[in-house]
Amino acid sequence: MKFEKNLKNVLLVLFATLALTACSTGKKGQLSGDVYTGKETVKYLASGVPDRVFFATNKSTLTTASRATLRKQATFLRKNKNLNVTIEGHADERGTREYNLALGERRANAARDYLMTYGISGKRISVISYGKEKPVNTASTPLAWSQNRRSVTVKVN
Amino acid sequence: MKKLLFLFIIILQPTFAYGLIQVDITRGNLDPLPIAVSPLHVDANSKNFKDIKVNKLGDKISEIIEKNFKATGLFNPLQKDSFVQKPDIAHLKPRFEDWRLIKAQALVTGKILVKDDKLKVEFRLWDLTASKEMIALAFTTTPTNWRRVAHIISDKIYERLTGEEGYFDTRIIYVSETGPKDKRVKKLAIMDQDGANTKYLTLGNELVLTPRFNPANQLVTYLSYFRNLPRVYLLDIETGIQEVVGNFPGMTFAPRFSPDGKKIIMSFAKDGNSDIYTMDIESRIVERITDHSAIDTSPSYSPDGKYICFNSDRSGLQQIYVMKSDGSDVKRITFGKGLYGTPVWSPRGDLIAFTKVRKGRFYIGVMRVDGSGERLLTENFYQEAPSWSPNGRVLVFYRETKSGPQGKGFTAKLWSIDITGYNERKIATETDASDPSWSSLLSK
Numbered sequence: 001m002k003f004e005k006n007l008k009n010v011l012l013v014l015f016a017t018l019a020l021t022a023c024s025t026g027k028k029g030q031l032s033g034d035v036y037t038g039k040e041t042v043k044y045l046a047s048g049v050p051d052r053v054f055f056a057t058n059k060s061t062l063t064t065a066s067r068a069t070l071r072k073q074a075t076f077l078r079k080n081k082n083l084n085v086t087i088e089g090h091a092d093e094r095g096t097r098e099y100n101l102a103l104g105e106r107r108a109n110a111a112r113d114y115l116m117t118y119g120i121s122g123k124r125i126s127v128i129s130y131g132k133e134k135p136v137n138t139a140s141t142p143l144a145w146s147q148n149r150r151s152v153t154v155k156v157n
Numbered sequence: 158m159k160k161l162l163f164l165f166i167i168i169l170q171p172t173f174a175y176g177l178i179q180v181d182i183t184r185g186n187l188d189p190l191p192i193a194v195s196p197l198h199v200d201a202n203s204k205n206f207k208d209i210k211v212n213k214l215g216d217k218i219s220e221i222i223e224k225n226f227k228a229t230g231l232f233n234p235l236q237k238d239s240f241v242q243k244p245d246i247a248h249l250k251p252r253f254e255d256w257r258l259i260k261a262q263a264l265v266t267g268k269i270l271v272k273d274d275k276l277k278v279e280f281r282l283w284d285l286t287a288s289k290e291m292i293a294l295a296f297t298t299t300p301t302n303w304r305r306v307a308h309i310i311s312d313k314i315y316e317r318l319t320g321e322e323g324y325f326d327t328r329i330i331y332v333s334e335t336g337p338k339d340k341r342v343k344k345l346a347i348m349d350q351d352g353a354n355t356k357y358l359t360l361g362n363e364l365v366l367t368p369r370f371n372p373a374n375q376l377v378t379y380l381s382y383f384r385n386l387p388r389v390y391l392l393d394i395e396t397g398i399q400e401v402v403g404n405f406p407g408m409t410f411a412p413r414f415s416p417d418g419k420k421i422i423m424s425f426a427k428d429g430n431s432d433i434y435t436m437d438i439e440s441r442i443v444e445r446i447t448d449h450s451a452i453d454t455s456p457s458y459s460p461d462g463k464y465i466c467f468n469s470d471r472s473g474l475q476q477i478y479v480m481k482s483d484g485s486d487v488k489r490i491t492f493g494k495g496l497y498g499t500p501v502w503s504p505r506g507d508l509i510a511f512t513k514v515r516k517g518r519f520y521i522g523v524m525r526v527d528g529s530g531e532r533l534l535t536e537n538f539y540q541e542a543p544s545w546s547p548n549g550r551v552l553v554f555y556r557e558t559k560s561g562p563q564g565k566g567f568t569a570k571l572w573s574i575d576i577t578g579y580n581e582r583k584i585a586t587e588t589d590a591s592d593p594s595w596s597s598l599l600s601k
Contacts, residue, residue, distance in 0.1 A: 103452065106452065139564065
């Protein structure tokens with residue numbers, strides 16, 4: 001009887017957890033809030049080093065996952081001392097063009113600043129904002145927009 | 158831009174009568190004024206000029222005038238097949254009672270003569286209700302300017318009937334867009350206000366955005382990604398000469414001219430923070446106007462040059478602010494629900510046009526310069542970047558459609574709307590189009 005009740009509780013908790021997970025990951029399990037967490041558009045600077053991080057609407061705050069990605073980039077850049085990069089900042093199509101240019105610039109710099117706190121010289125990292133001019137996913141859906149709100153680290157040499 | 162000799166030579170018997178017909182443009186006009194635009198009579202001594210055939214010119218000019226009037230929503234140009242008098246006879250003295258029969262309230266008549274490489278134009282506006290001549294004007298220009306002749310006649314008539322300056326002899330500069338959504342080719346393009354005479358000013362090799370006219374019209378300021386360095390440029394339309402504005406160590410964007418055309422105001426982004434700067438075009442002196450850790454962008458001067466409205470997210474989200482032109486006395490003016498961007502001060506000084514984003518919908522609106530009296534004129538999936546007609550009565554903006562997978566169904570088009578909220582119209586462009594900027598009157 002007691003065992004059964006415990007099992008029931010465990011199941012309830014498990015169910016609740018699943019429900020919560022479903023909510024927070026959203027559509028296709030690729031969104032957390034409105035930040036993209038999937039891998040669909042991601043390219044790699046080297047094996048295990050993703051080239052991009054994603055942002056919430058109108059935000060340039062780095063998420064826990066973004067910081068983990070940038071730390072991998074920092075490690076990679078420390079190992080490849082002669083490599084310089086450009087960080088491209090992008091916005092989705094749901095904002096006015098001029099504000100989005102500024103927002104892209106702020107996102108790219110958020111990534112650059114984080115790399116610099118991990119010892120990468122600012123001289124090795126240039127930034128450029130493209131605002132909403134270069135979407136990776138051209139659909140008009142929340143998922144596409146989340147994939148487009150990004151900063152991408154690109155090798156220059 | 159072609160320089161033209163514009164000689165207003167005679168004002169034929171001006172009549173200043175009171176109590177004549179008037180068109181009220183301060184509200185949506187549901188009862189447009191019926192107007193008959195007679196084809197301009199072509200003088201028999203006229204000779205073809207280059208590829209311009211004189212025998213059709215009178216008809217063509219009257220058609221452009223009709224199209225201009227129709228687009229205002231204030232006038233209803235009547236069908237020509239109901240016209241009751243020949244152009245030359247009507248121009249001398251219309252039989253008012255006959256024209257009244259077809260329910261016309263105003264009549265435009267005129268004649269042209271193309272001779273010795275010159276186009277001589279004469280036109281009259283008649284009040285059919287009062288049986289009186291309202292304007293009579295004559296001028297001479299080069300025959301290649303015949304479309305502008307039609308626009309100038311339209312402006313004079315609009316002015317006489319509404320009491321406001323016209324906006325037909327103007328041009329719109331915009332960004333022409335072609336190709337798929339993720340590989341858009343963008344070029345600067347310029348056209349007459351009615352969509353004619355499109356010319357491309359850049360080749361599409363680099364991304365260009367947000368062109369804006371200066372008040373004197375020969376210069377345009379815009380953002381170019383030339384050599385992948387986003388910087389504000391200055392372009393002389395007449396000579397085609399382009400130069401980068403200032404020597405900034407980072408992205409400059411969102412440029413506009415000061416009302417006297419002497420300065421460019423723009424944003425400069427440094428270390429992720431965008432602030433507003435000005436540069437004097439002649440002396441190259443740069444001044445910093447805002448100094449805030451938030452994004453400050455989309456600046457636009459009041460027509461007297463004393464104030465600047467701009468977009469900032471210093472409150473946490475995009476809102477519109479007004480400050481003195483030296484950067485002091487910053488005041489937030491938008492407190493409504495939603496985000497506000499792209500403020501543009503009206504050339505009349507009384508209103509600020511803006512883009513508003515609320516619950517995933519985009520609005521173009523106007524409000525008084527203290528933020529009161531907000532009126533949303535149009536709602537859509539995506540639209541932004543209003544630009545004022547020189548008389549402050551009409552806004553042109555661009556609208557994008559929602560796209561399916563792989564960007565299918567995506568379009569960007571120019572639209573215009575009266576500040577009354579009436580008369581929304583798509584402006585025909587050769588390609589997709591965005592970022593329009595309306596010039597001031599060319600023949601002022």
